[in-house]
Amino acid sequence: MRIRNNVASLNALRYTNQNLQDVKGSIEKLSSGLKINRAQDAPAGLIASERLRGAIVGLQQAHSNTENSLSMVQTAESSLNGVSEILIRLKQLTVHAANEAVNDDAMLQADQIEVDNLLESLHRIAQNTSFGHQKLLNGDMGVSGTTVGNDLRFDSASPTTPPSPKDGYEVDITQVATQAKKKGLEPLTVENIGEGLKVVINEGGRNAEFEVRGQVKEEVGKIVESYQSDPQRFPKEQMSKDIRTLILFHLQNAIDDYGVNLDVFEGPDQTFTLRHRDFGEESSFSVTSDLAGLFTEEANVAEFSSSGLDVAGTINREPAFGKAQYLTAHSGSGARGVTVQYSREIG
Known part of the structure; x- marks a missing residue:
């Protein structure tokens, strides 16, 4: 038995594979744009590269921190400019009020009112100027x-x-x-809405009035008419749900338009609930409705909300x-x- 090896072809194959690996490495470097793609390319160079990358990341974060700090300082500076203008105006009012020869009681009272407003503005700036959750000027x-x-x-x-x-x-x-709230006693239905509905809410010295009239009254009337004409086709449950959805939408819009700080929503038992947006015992409101049970026990009798805690x-x-x-x-x-x-x- 004879074993023959083609040494020349084996050498050619080895060199070809070596050249192929070199070409692959070159293509990888060209495609990635990096001289070192893995440790075998240059172990010492990779160590130096990683150190430089760590330094670069640290410098980039330091630059980002500096930008955030600059934004915070600019926020404080803007508020301090307002404080400076208020102080200058206070100085001017003080000098004006000291001119007793021409000032009368009405003028002094007007100056005092403006001073009080400026001091309130000064306090508000100090309490509300913030960067993120960090207060800047309240000490x-x-x-x-x-x-x-x-x-x-x-x-x-x-x-x-x-x-x-x-x-x-x-x-x-x-x-x-918890929040102050007033929960209704009975759900609004297609049967008890009658000819319409009127709700009056008083909160923080502001009144909000809502009444079913105009386009809302027409939409409610169509729903009631559909139910009365064919209760099988237009079942009570679905028609009542449609009315509650309609009334809730327009009642909340009226509350927002009048600037009253309340929300109204429907509970799992289908009754309406008015709830104050602020928490605590100091927030309260009253409500009056011409439909007994909607918010109050009796029609047209105001009732106060239950206190928050x-x-x-x-x-x-x-x-x-x-x-x-x-x-x-x-x-x-x-x-x-x-x-x-x-x-x-x-x-």
């Missing part, structure tokens, strides 16, 4: 905090607040903040003061001045 820029827990958020702290312990301040919520609980195992959704540690407690928000909603 707590030196204080920051984080919270751990669902629906819990750090809001602010006073300059006298001591640093928290290593594990932080324990927050225990015993009462969730302020959040209640403890901070650092000490009693805290709750207002709306915000819980603030008392001035004499270990966590004095800390304010957190508990935004969970129920009902």
